[in-house]
Amino acid sequence: MPSKKKDPTMTDQMHFCNYCAITRDEKPLFQCGRCKAHMYCSRECQKADWQKHKFICETNTAFFNHIEEQSNSLAGLMHRRTLVDGISLSEYNERIRKWVRFHNTTIMAVTTYALRLPEDETRARRYVLYIKLGPRPQAEHQGAAGKYFRVVDAEVLTCTEAAKRPSPWPESLEQLKIVQDAEEREGKGTVAVAMVECPPLAIQIVPFGQIKDMEGGKVYEGWKSFLMKWVEQGKKLRIPL
Incomplete structure (x- = not known):
């Protein structure tokens, strides 16, 4: 009998174990419980990575712990007077995390085009994508994570330019190089990143690994306008094969 298993979509293939690279279509994945940034298919892979x-x-x-402490301080109470919808700094940070999770595939696709990786994958080692966000009020987002923020601006920075920015930019770029070196030694491709910022919080690092075999593809020149429009509409990008 023919298999009833559906072919994986490109979105499935963009979500993979950060150690063995198996996709979520092949095996269920889970997020690191502490940082919520990386995904794994097993505790063994998580430990090995x-x-x-x-x-x-x-x-x-x-x-995250610092934000939680700040939210309960006098400064945190003052933030409630200035932050959108009167929320705490901790709640504000949680909104950013949910927004990034919702738009993860969009950010990944845009980073690929903005850094022009289909032309040269090694550009991931020389450039990063910077995305600046602005909060949207309850009247606009209506509780939808994809509409918590809008993209105010986005630009490609050289790693040299980015390293001159305040902490944690330099430290983040140093660690990125270490991870890129390790991934490439193991034949897993390289790692590209988007640096997402929404004041008053510091940057959020959104990494994408397993960058390889892209060269020869097309670069979409309208990536910035697409990003701003897509996010404004609160749409989740789904890319079929």
Whole structure:
């Protein structure tokens, strides 16, 4: 009998175990419980990837803990007077995390085009995509994660330019190079990143690994207008094969 298993979509193939690269179409994946940034297919893969994942995980976890502490401080109470919808800094950060998770595939696709990776995958080692967000009020987002923020601006920065920005930019780029070196040594391709910022919070690092075999494809020149329009409409990008 013919198999009833559906062919994987490109979206499925963009979600994979950060260690063995198996896709979510082949095996269920779960997020790292601490940092919510990387995905794995098993505890064994998560453990094996720890040395590469350690910096991102510990940095993100420390950041989340700091935000939680700030939210309960006097400064945190003052933030409620200025942040959208009167929410706390912790709730604001959680909205950003949900927004990034919702638009992950869109950010990945746009990063690919913005860095012109189909022309030269090694550009991921020399450039990053910077995305600046602005919050949207309840009247606009109506509780929909995809509409919590709008894209105010987006630009490609050289790693040299980015490294001159305030902390945690330099540290993040140093760690990115370490991870890229490790991925390439293991034949897994390289890693590209988008740096997402929504003041008053620091940048959120959104990494995409397993970048390989892209060369020869087309680059979509209208990536910025597409990103701004797609996010404004709160749409989730789904790319079929």
